[in-house]
Amino acid sequence: MYVYDEFDRSFLAERVAEFRDQVERRLSGALSEDEFKPLRLMNGVYLQLHAYMLRVAIPYGTLSGAQMRKLAHVARTYDKGYGHFTTRQNIQFNWIKLEDLPAAMAALAEVGVHGIQTSGNCIRNVTTDQWAGATPEEVDDPRLWAEILRQYSTAHPEFSYLPRKFKIAITAADHDRAAVKVHDVGLRLHRNAQGEMGFEVLVGGGLGRTPFIGKKIRDFLPAEHLLSYVEAIMRVYNRFGRRDNIYKARIKILVHEIGAEAFSAEVEKEWEAIREGALHLDAPVVEDIRSRFITPDFAQLPDHPAELTGALENPAFATWHRNSVHAHKVPGYSIVTISLKAVGAPPGDATGEQMEVVADLADTYGFGEIRVGHEQNLCLPNIAQKDLPELWRRLEAIGLATPNVNLVNDIIACPGLDYCALANARAIPVAQEIAKRFADLDRARGVGRLHINISGCINACGHHHVGHIGILGVDKAGEEFYQITIGGRADEHAQLGTLLGPAVPYDQVPGLIEDIVDAYMELRASPRELFVDTVARLGVEPFKERVYAAH
Amino acid sequence: MTSPLQQKIKVTGPVVVTANRLADGAVVWRTAAGTWSTALADAAVVTTAPDALALLEGAHERDTDAVGPYIAPVVKGADGRIEPGNRRERIRVEGPTFALPSDTPPTDPLPA
CATH class of the missing domain: 3.30.413.10 (Sulfite Reductase Hemoprotein, domain 1)
Structure with a gap:
């Protein structure tokens, strides 16, 4: 888990106070809907068919037990008792009242959670592999780089009024669980022949009305240049992206129209001017951010302990284990996917009760860490194998042990x-x-x-x-x-x-x-x-x- | 974007004006008395474009009550009751077309 500092806490507290004032002014009539709408959207508040919807950012899909418990509190106190995990690793509350939103946001801010960067024409919540930091497949923890991008992009004045929304995804494993090729910018962290770490950079991917697979504009960007290169991309997009037609405003249209080669040339030109400037990621800065991630204090445990092998004689447990448990980089540990796709249930929905149980399980067995995947399932990334039988029993009791991950009804x-x-x-x-x-x-x-x-x-x-x-x-x-x-x-x-x-x-x-x-x-x-x-x-x-x- | 009031209004059958209540987002309908109601039965039903435009203009006069008013089709049921004129409006009246997670116990009935 990343631990927010005082700057983050103050920023969120100020933002909640600001939004509370904006809501009060809207309810009193001091602000018109035309004036208020862009303000609420900047805080993740939409108006849907039946009610307001609050979209809460889950940075790179990572939640603590305390944060999940607070989401459960919001679901129960201000909504109808459940939330919907989305394909961008966020959560949405579908029945929230405008007059309750400041209180709900204040509650979320207590645990460092908010709706910033979940709407509007800004750099949205950066997404990554839900197995980050746990899978043996990765070259580095992609959350570190996602966090660097978060700090860089949050409330960035130059990129708060882009031609259109902008989505960045990062993977650090060869097997891509973050769908980086269908994002505005996709980043694949890997090592070159010299063993140095850097990013393959893709731009112009996306779905929607005009779907495109992202085009590669760089095989290898040394990691220290991540921010300057992303800034160069953003500047080229901000300068040339179309603002006259909402359907042609995404970067994918620009890249398609001028071609990846021409787009890349513009980026490289811009980058040359800024690459060694303030955005250069010096090693101490990166290490300082890395140090704010709490690494689980893994015990020395054997793989396939007796508690696990004994439990595998139970066919129901064995079926779930085969389907939902994955290899971990540390011996004796596993990654667990929690299916939010109980057959017949709305995909991605979880009740407040289920959220609380997951939070408790994360705190008891998983170093307090929970992840959200873009497949709309949850993940406990650090579970000791000896604890898997008890974890399964408790998940099953709450309807969260359907062994259908990646199957036809994991929709x-x-x-x-x-x-x-x-x-x-x-x-x-x-x-x-x-x-x-x-x-x-x-x-x-x-x-x-x-x-x-x-x-x-x-x-x-x-x-x-x-x-x-x-x-x-x-x-x-x-x-x-x-x-x-x-x-x-x-x-x-x-x-x-x-x-x-x-x-x-x-x-x-x-x-x-x-x-x-x-x-x-x-x-x-x-x-x-x-x-x-x-x-x-x-x-x-x-x-x-x-x-x-x-x- | 063109204001709803500036768009050409086509009315080919009975219509109402609907919106979401500002404070809580609840679905509301414009009444003949110039108020908003959470019951479709209370809605003013009109059948001509000038009447629909007048209803819509009235709905736009104060935006502290309701947000985003627009004209929506309705039909009259066999018993004379007003009913939503399309699926979207029916869902706005009746809610989602499946049981909400909070309506059902969180159990998984499947065998492993």
Whole structure:
């Protein structure tokens, strides 16, 4: 965990006081809605279909037990008892009242949590790998670099009124769990042949109305130049990005229109002028920030302790262990994914009670650390293997031990028309119905890794373009229809899915998804060939023939 | 962005004016008396563009009561009751179309 200093605490306290005053002035009529709206958005407050929505930033997806407990408090005190974890590692409260928001924000600020950088045309909350600091795959802890970017970008005056919002993601592992190729800037931390650490830099990725995979503009940026290089990118974007058309304002459009080579040339020119200036990351500065991350005091423990091997004789525990427990860099420890996808439940939602239990488990067994993944699941990154059986028992008691991580019913879905003012169609009920079709988890396990992503509109908060199966809700003459794509992926081999055929009405979606899965089971070369690999090998046509013949 | 008051209004059937209440975001409808109600049944229903525009203009006069007023379609049910005219408006009236997590016990009924 990163420990905020006095500057952060004062900043948040001032921000809460400022927002309290703004709310009071809005309620009294001293501020009009036109004046107030940009102010509330800067604090993560939206107005949705039924109520205000507060989006709370979870920097690089990392929460402490105390912070999670405070989220539970907000859910219970100011909302309807639950929250929704999002595809950007944040949490949203969907029923909050404007008049309660200052108090809710003050409560969150007590634990260093806020809604800053979750809305508006600024650099948004930086995201990274939820296994950061725990996985043996990484070259360094990417949270350090995300924190450096957070400190640099928060309330940065030059980048608070960008042409459009700006999202940065970082991975430090070869296997990308942060979807860096579909972000405005994607950073992959790695070592060069000399063993030095630096970033591969991608720009212009993104989903939404006009999806693009990011283009590489640098193979290796020495890590000490991270801020100056990002600043150069931001300046080029700020200067050339379009402000005349909201649909063409993202950096991906600029990069696409002028080309990655020309964009890169502009960045390099800008960078040459500032690379050795104030933004150069001197080693003591980096180490000071690194030192503010509390490293767990890991014990010397053996792998596969007797407590674990004995418990693995229980088939239910063994199934969960195979599905939700992952290798850790420290012997005797594991990374645990907590599925927020109980079959039939809204994906990504957690009740206040569940949040409190997760907080307690993190404090008891996991050095107080919790992570949020963009797949809308939670993660306890540092669990001693000997504690896994008891952890599982307690998770199961609260409905958080569904062993379906990465399976067909581990569905990513945006809030859709049930909450969102922008949506054209529902997403959550579609996810619930599909999940129920695969409620037999033996069947789901037989299918293997298969990511379904659902968005209720073209803004693509459910990342449908990069779902192995992507589902996009559209409105056709007042009726909900859904376009289906297959073959997308969000990892290091990121690519956009291919449209399967004509959109189908709401009622037909679950059956069509079953047909796609059945087709895959027939077409795959072997049980080891994943769905997305079968689509890559055969293309969409064999799926199209089978699926649309049935509809 | 063009103000709702400057946009050309097309009315092809019964409509109401709806918004969200400022203080808590609750869904509200404009009444014939120039107030806001949380009950669709209280809404003023109009059927012509000039009447809809007049209702909308009234709704914009004070923005400390409700936020973002707009014209929404309604239909009259068999019993004469006003009902939402499309799915979006129905969801605004009735809430999400699934049980909320706080409505159901947090149990996982699945076998492992």
